[in-house]
Amino acid sequence: DADVTQTPRNRITKTGKRIMLECSQTKGHDRMYWYRQDPGLGLRLIYYSFDVKDINKGEISDGYSVSRQAQAKFSLSLESAIPNQTALYFCATRQGSEQFFGPGTRLTVL
Amino acid sequence: SQKIEQNSEALNIQEGKTATLTCNYTNYSPAYLQWYRQDPGRGPVFLLLIRENEKEKRKERLKVTFDTTLKQSLFHITASQPADSATYLCALDMEGGSYIPTFGRGTSLIVHP
Numbered sequence: 001d002a003d004v005t006q007t008p009r010n011r012i013t014k015t016g017k018r019i020m021l022e023c024s025q026t027k028g029h030d031r032m033y034w035y036r037q038d039p040g041l042g043l044r045l046i047y048y049s050f051d052v053k054d055i056n057k058g059e060i061s062d063g064y065s066v067s068r069q070a071q072a073k074f075s076l077s078l079e080s081a082i083p084n085q086t087a088l089y090f091c092a093t094r095q096g097s098e099q100f101f102g103p104g105t106r107l108t109v110l
Numbered sequence: 111s112q113k114i115e116q117n118s119e120a121l122n123i124q125e126g127k128t129a130t131l132t133c134n135y136t137n138y139s140p141a142y143l144q145w146y147r148q149d150p151g152r153g154p155v156f157l158l159l160i161r162e163n164e165k166e167k168r169k170e171r172l173k174v175t176f177d178t179t180l181k182q183s184l185f186h187i188t189a190s191q192p193a194d195s196a197t198y199l200c201a202l203d204m205e206g207g208s209y210i211p212t213f214g215r216g217t218s219l220i221v222h223p
Contacts, residue, residue, distance in 0.1 A: 004153075031209060040118070042199070042215035043154070050209070058210075090153050094209060097142060099201075101153030 003027045004102040006091050012108045019078040021105050023091030031094035032074040034058075034066060036087040037104075043090070049074055081109040112137045112212065116200060120218040123190055131185040131217050133200035138212075140202040143176055143183045148197045148216065157198075158185075190221045 004025045013019055023032065034046040035058075045058030047066040055066060063085060067075045078085055086109045091102040115134045123129050133143065142161045146154035160167040160176045160183065167174045173186040187194050197218045201211040 040215065043213040045210065048210065088151070092153070097144070097159055097203060098156045099144075099146075099154075099211065101155070104151065104153050106151070 004091060004093055004100050006089075006102040006105050008105060009103065010106045012110065013081050014110050015082055017081050017109075019081050019107065021076045021078075021089055021091075021107070023074045023076070023102055025072050025074075025091075025093045025100075027093050027095065027100060028071070029093035029095050029100070030071065032068070033092040033094065033099070034064075034074065034076045035090045035092065036060070036085075037090060038087050046076065046089075078107075078109075081107075083109045085109050114138075114200065114202060114212060114214040116198075116214040116217045118215065118217070120220055122220045122222065125191060125221055125223050127190055129187040129190045129194065129219050129221070131198050131219065133183040133185070133214055135181050135202055138181070138202050139204070141204050142202075143174075144201045144203065144211065145172075145174060145183075145185050146199040146201065146213075148199060150197075154199055187219070190219075192221045192223050195219055195221050 007022045030051045033048045035043045044060050049068045065077045089105045092099045113136045144159045145157045148154040158174045160174045171188045175184045197216040199216040200214045203211040
């Protein structure tokens with residue numbers, strides 16, 4: 001299912017580097033989300049956007065920023081990556097009460 | 111504080127048996143509750159939604175119950191198969207609210223042949 005795509009799928013970087021994770025969707029949904037998942041901690045919300053002009057912080061937004069370039073695109077940036085940002089990152093869209101997740105980006109910060 | 115609890119220990123069952131997973135919550139008044147399946151290294155996939163005024167919902171071999179008095183949802187997979195092995199997440203959401211679901215940490219199900 002390629003309705004929600006994420007690039008890159010895997011990324012290894014060094015502390016202090018700026019990283020951008022990209023998300024695109026073909027579902028035509030207005031609501032988009034960025035989550036990170038860590039072992040034993042479940043999914044935690046970083047940022048969300050309900051339309052192109054709407055950006056909101058989630059529970060763990062510190063150290064991250066986002067850009068909603070278009071309805072179909074929602075990018076997550078780590079301005080200066082640190083090792084505790086090593087995690088699996090998911091983008092999701094929402095239609096009604098159902099969320100549709102992308103395949104994830106595995107990010108490792110050394 | 112608000113909390114969602116799913117059993118952190120993996121559930122191991124034999125093929126053909128019914129798997130039952132539990133989702134408990136405190137300090138929420140959710141309008142509906144969702145269950146998702148997640149395979150290793152992949153994004154969660156929506157399975158079922160049950161609203162606060164529904165007691166039970168079924169979809170093929172899946173059944174979900176929702177008890178707002180006990181603040182608990184049970185997720186059943188009947189006639190389980192090894193292909194059902196995955197992590198199952200519950201998520202709570204508020205009607206007419208923020209559209210920000212809160213996810214539990216998930217329970218791993220392992221179905222043995």
